[in-house]
Amino acid sequence: MRSATTDPDEPGSETALYAAMELLGQRWVLRVVWELEPGPLGFLELRRRMGNCSSSMLAERLATLTQVGILEKHPDKSYSLTPHRGATLGEALEPLWQWADKHSDTLTKATRTRPDAGQNARKRG
Known part of the structure; x- marks a missing residue:
């Protein structure tokens, strides 16, 4: 199935995967990507749409994602996914959405104890 190497200079390096998981595992990162997947949005x-994400946390996440080339900030101050890194990450989230939709009953029960769980979630068509 996988043939990852631990040499960071080799294609398929686990180091790159671990870096991606660390970035994407930060709170609100995937939510930002998810919200911007349909198109650009301004900060406000x-x-x-982010519910209880503070303005300072959102600004920090936007800066990080812009720095690594997942987002771009436009002259009108809106943000969007970059055509390559951002768009492909948005596409990569589709199977996760399908998996979550398939198991929504169990996932919903598991997250009911968190007050922010599911707030402002977008419907997908």
Whole structure:
């Protein structure tokens, strides 16, 4: 199945995967990508959609994702996924959404104890 190497200079390096998991595992990162997948949003609209994510946390996540080339900030101050890294990450989330949709009953029960779980979730068509 996998043929990952631990040499960071080799293609298929586990180091790259671990770096990706560390970045994407930070709170709110995947939510930002998810919200921007349909198209650009300004900071205030994105903040509204993010529920209880603070403005400072959102600004920090936007800066990080812009720095690594997943997002771009436009002259009108809106943010969008970059055509390559960001768009492909957005596409990579689709199977996760399908998996979550398939197991929504169990996942919903498991997250009911968290007050922010499921807030402002987008419907996918």
